[in-house]
Ligand code: PEP
C-alpha cells in the first residue's frame with residue numbers, strides 16, 4: 001500500500017493546477033508550519049465509518065446526500081447560517097429516508113469549502129484587471145487590489161472557521177436538535193406560505209405517529225435522537241490540504257484530517273497532476289468529478305491510481321454532465337467501469353453541468369434542468385442494472401433567489417431580489433425540499 005506522502009515541493013513540481021500566486025513565500029511557509037501543529041478537525045475512525053457507508057450506498061443499501069454552498073465565506077460562518085444549512089439538509093434527508101425507505105448518508109459541503117477553481121486567473125471590470133476571486137481561503141470577493149491579493153494568513157482563517165462550523169454541527173447533530181421529534185420544528189416559519197412546506201408537514205405528522213408507536217412498544221433507539229453528519233470539500237489548495245494531513249496513530253496511515261471526505265474537482269483531475277498524486281496517498285473516502293469530456297479510459301486510469309486495491313467506499317465518481325448530455329454520455333462510462341469490475345459509488349452532481357448566464361448578467365441554473373439530470377442519472381443506472389448511489393447539490397437554508405424555476409416559479413428578473421452566492425447559484429430552502437420530494441419518487445421506483 002502507498003503511504004509515504006510526497007512533500008509539498010514534490011507535489012508542486014508536478015505542476016499543480018488552480019493554485020494562487022502568493023507574493024510572500026515566507027508568509028506561506030509560516031502559515032503551513034502553523035497549520036501542521038493544529039489539532040485534527042476529524043478522526044481517521046470517522047472517515048473509515050463514512051467509507052463503509054459510501055460502500056453501502058454503492059451496493060444500493062443507502063443513499064448519499066451531499067449538499068451545501070458552492071463556496072463558504074467567513075462572514076457567513078455564523079450560528080444562524082450553519083443551523084439553516086444543517087436544517088435544510090436534515091429535512092431533505094428525512095424526506096428521502098421516509099419516502100424511499102433507505103438510510104441517507106448525510107455529507108455537508110461545509111466546514112472547509114473555501115477554495116474555488118476559476119476559469120481565468122484574472123478578472124477585468126471597467127478596464128481594471130485584478131486576480132480572480134478564488135474563495136475566501138485565498139482572497140477577498142471585493143474588487144479592490146488589497147482584497148484580491150492572495151493572503152496566506154487566510155489558510156489559518158479557513159482552519160478556524162471550519163473548526164467553529166464543525167463544532168456547531170456536531171453540537172446540533174448530537175445535542176438534541178437533530179432528534180426526530182424535531183421534524184416539525186425544522187419546518188417552522190415555513191409551512192404557512194408554501195405547498196411544499198405543507199407536504200412536508202403531512203409527512204412529519206406521519207413520522208411523529210410512527211415514533212409514538214415505536215416508543216409505546218418500548219423501542220427508543222439512539223438513532224431517533226442523533227444523526228451522523230459528515231463534512232466534505234474540494235481539496236484544492238495543496239498548502240492547506242498537505243498541512244492538514246496526519247498519520248493516524250492507530251493504523252499509521254495518512255488521512256486528511258480537515259474533512260471526512262475530500263474530492264478532486266473537474267479542473268484538477270489530471271492523471272499525472274499534483275492533486276491525483278496527493279489523493280492517492282490519503283486514506284479518506286474520496287470523490288473525483290467527471291464531466292462530459294471524461295472518457296471511460298480516463299475513469300479507469302483514475303480508479304486504478306486512486307483505488308488500486310479496489311476498496312469499496314474509497315472512491316466516488318461524481319458525474320456532472322448536464323441535463324442535455326447525461327443520457328448520451330454516462331452509459332458508456334458506467335458500462336466500461338462496471339465491466340472492468342471497478343468498485344465505485346456513482347453520485348450525480350446535478351448542478352455544474354447546468355450553469356448559464358442570464359441576459360441580465362446572473363449566473364444561474366434551471367430547477368427543471370437539475371431535476372432532469374437526476375432523472376437521467378436514475379434512468380441510465382436503471383437501464384444498465386447499476387446503482388445510483390447519491391446526489392450532490394449546491395443549496396442553502398435561506399430564501400435566496402439564485403436558481404430559476406421550481407414551485408415558486410422564480411424567473412430571471414426575480415434573481416436580483418436576493419442573489420447572495422459569491423460563486424455558483426444555489427437551490428434555496430423551498431427548492432431544496434421540492435427536489436428532495438421529487439428525488440424520493442425517483443428513488444422509490446429504482
Ligand atoms: C464545485 O463543486 O463547486 C465545482 C467547482 O465543481 P466542478 O469541479 O465539477 O466544476
Ligand code: MN
Pocket residue numbers: 070071352394423424
Ligand atoms: Mn460550484
